[in-house]
Amino acid sequence: MVDLLNEKKENLVEETNNFEPMKDNGSLKRHFKGKKINESLKIIIVLGLIAMVASIMLAVVNFYTKIDENQQILDEIGSLYSSEISTTVDVSSISNYLGTEIKAYYIADDGANIIVAKANKGDKVCYNATGITIIVIIKEGLIEKVVSFSHSETPGLGERALREEYLNQYEGINTDLIFIPEGDFISTPEFNYFNPSVITGATYSSNGVSLAVKAAVKAYRSRGN
Amino acid sequence: MIEKTEKLTFKDITSPFTNGIINNNATFRLVLGTCPTLAITTSASNGIGMGLSVLFVLVCANAIVSILRNIIPRKVRIPAYILIIATFSTIVEMVVRAFLPDLYDKLGLFLPLIVVNCILLARVESFASLNRVIPSIMDGIGIGLGFTFSITLIGIVREFLGAGSFFGIPINSIISAELPMTFFILPAGGFMVYGFLMVIFNSVVDKIQKSLENRNRVNLGSRSVNAHISTPEIDTQGGK
Numbered sequence: 121m122v123d124l125l126n127e128k129k130e131n132l133v134e135e136t137n138n139f140e141p142m143k144d145n146g147s148l149k150r151h152f153k154g155k156k157i158n159e160s161l162k163i164i165i166v167l168g169l170i171a172m173v174a175s176i177m178l179a180v181v182n183f184y185t186k187i188d189e190n191q192q193i194l195d196e197i198g199s200l201y202s203s204e205i206s207t208t209v210d211v212s213s214i215s216n217y218l219g220t221e222i223k224a225y226y227i228a229d230d231g232a233n234i235i236v237a238k239a240n241k242g243d244k245v246c247y248n249a250t251g252i253t254i255i256v257i258i259k260e261g262l263i264e265k266v267v268s269f270s271h272s273e274t275p276g277l278g279e280r281a282l283r284e285e286y287l288n289q290y291e292g293i294n295t296d297l298i299f300i301p302e303g304d305f306i307s308t309p310e311f312n313y314f315n316p317s318v319i320t321g322a323t324y325s326s327n328g329v330s331l332a333v334k335a336a337v338k339a340y341r342s343r344g345n
Numbered sequence: 346m347i348e349k350t351e352k353l354t355f356k357d358i359t360s361p362f363t364n365g366i367i368n369n370n371a372t373f374r375l376v377l378g379t380c381p382t383l384a385i386t387t388s389a390s391n392g393i394g395m396g397l398s399v400l401f402v403l404v405c406a407n408a409i410v411s412i413l414r415n416i417i418p419r420k421v422r423i424p425a426y427i428l429i430i431a432t433f434s435t436i437v438e439m440v441v442r443a444f445l446p447d448l449y450d451k452l453g454l455f456l457p458l459i460v461v462n463c464i465l466l467a468r469v470e471s472f473a474s475l476n477r478v479i480p481s482i483m484d485g486i487g488i489g490l491g492f493t494f495s496i497t498l499i500g501i502v503r504e505f506l507g508a509g510s511f512f513g514i515p516i517n518s519i520i521s522a523e524l525p526m527t528f529f530i531l532p533a534g535g536f537m538v539y540g541f542l543m544v545i546f547n548s549v550v551d552k553i554q555k556s557l558e559n560r561n562r563v564n565l566g567s568r569s570v571n572a573h574i575s576t577p578e579i580d581t582q583g584g585k
C-alpha cells in the first residue's frame with residue numbers, strides 16, 4: 121500500500137515537472153473543450169453502434185419468429201373440428217361485452233358457428249393479466265364444445281377452470297339458457313337459466329370462462345341466431 | 346481480475362462455472378432475482394423455462410460485455426449494458442412466443458422483465474466488465490445453471506405440495522391420497538418454500554465446505570509433521 125502511494129506520488133511529481141504551461145487562457149479552454157467533445161463523440165459513436173447492431177439483430181429475429189395469430193387459431197380449430205370453414209365473419213362489427221373481445225368468428229360448412237372469445241382480467245374475473253381465451257362451437261342453438269385456447273392461470277389453482285372436465289359442463293346447453301345481463305354479470309341472479317358451477321379456489325378463473333362463454337353466445341345472437 | 350497478458354489456466358475457466366452454481370448461487374446465496382423466483386415457481390416447468398431464458402441472456406450479455414469492455418466508456422457503461430441485455434431478452438421473448446406459446450403465456454410479464462433482473466446487471470457489471478471472454482461465458486453458464494437449478498427445485502416442491510403434480514403429471518396416479526395444499530401455490534407458500542430450501546442448501550454447502558477444509562488441514566498437518574520429523578536429520582547431516 122505504502123509502495124503504491126509512493127509510486128503515485130513519484131508519478132505526480134514527474135508529471136508536474138514535465139508540465140508545459142499553455143500559451144494563454146483561451147488555448148487552455150479550447151484544449152479541455154476539445155477533450156470533452158472527443159469524449160462525447162466517443163460515447164455517441166459507441167452507443168449508436170451498439171444500438172444499430174442490436175436493432176439489426178432484433179429485425180432478423182423478428183423476421184424469423186413472426187407469428188400469425190389468425191393462422192394459430194385456424195390450426196387449433198382444424199385440430200378440434202373436422203368440418204371445413206366456409207365463412208369468416210367480420211368481428212369488428214360485433215360489440216364487445218363487459219371487458220371481453222371476440223378474436224375470431226368462423227362459420228363451418230355444416231353450419232356450426234366457431235367463436236374465439238377472450239375474457240380480459242377485470243374485477244373478480246381472471247387471475248392473471250393475459251386473460252382467458254376460449255373457443256366456443258355452437259351448432260343449431262346448442263353449445264357443442266368449449267375448449268381452452270390460451271391462458272396464464274396458475275397451474276393447480278385457476279388452471280383447473282380451463283380443464284376439459286370443467287368445460288364439459290357447457291356441452292349440449294341451449295344458448296337460450298345462457299343469461300347475458302348488461303350490468304354486473306357476477307351478482308346478477310340467473311334463475312331459470314343455466315348456472316355454471318364455480319370451482320372453489322378458482323372462482324376468478326371460473327368467472328373468466330363463464331364471461332367468455334357469454335360473450336361468444338352474445339356474438340352468436342348478434343348474427344340473428 | 347485476469348490480466349490480458351496472463352495465460353488462462355484451467356482453474357480460471359472452471360472456477361467461475363462451479364462458483365456460479367454453488368458459492369455464488371444467485372437464488373440461495375446471493376438472493377438475487379427474488380421477484381421472478383417467487384412469481385413463476387408455481388410449477389417446475391415454469392422454473393426450467395425461466396431459468397433457461399435467463400441462462401441464454403446471461404451468457405450472451407456476459408460475452409458481448411466482455412468483448413466490448415475496453416471500448417465502452419465508463420460513464421455510459423450502465424446504459425450500454427442495459428441496451429445489450431435488453432436486446433437478448435427481447436430475442437428470448439420473441440423466440441419463446443413463436444415456438445413455446447404455452448410457456449410464453451405462463452411466464453407472462455416476467456419474460457420481458459428479464460431485462461431488469463438484477464442477476465444480469467450484477468454479473469455483467471461485477472464480472473464480465475472486468476474479465477476475459479471465456480471466463481465471462483463460464484460465469485454466465487454457471488450462474489444461469491445455478492439459477493435454473495434453484496428455481497426448478499422451488500417449482501418442483503411448490504407444484505408437488507400445492508397442485509399435487511410433478512412436471513404436470515398428477516401425483517394421484519402414483520399416490521392415492523389427496524395431496525394438494527393450495528397454500529404452497531400462493532405467494533406466502535412461495536416465501537416459505539424459498540426460505541426452507543435456502544436453509545437446506547446453505548447448511549449442506551457449508552457442511553461440505555467445512556469437511557473439505559478440515560480434510561485439507563489434516564493433509565497439510567500430516568505433511569508438516571513429516572517435514573518436522575525429517576528436518577533434524579537434514580540439519581544434523583548438514584551440520585556434520
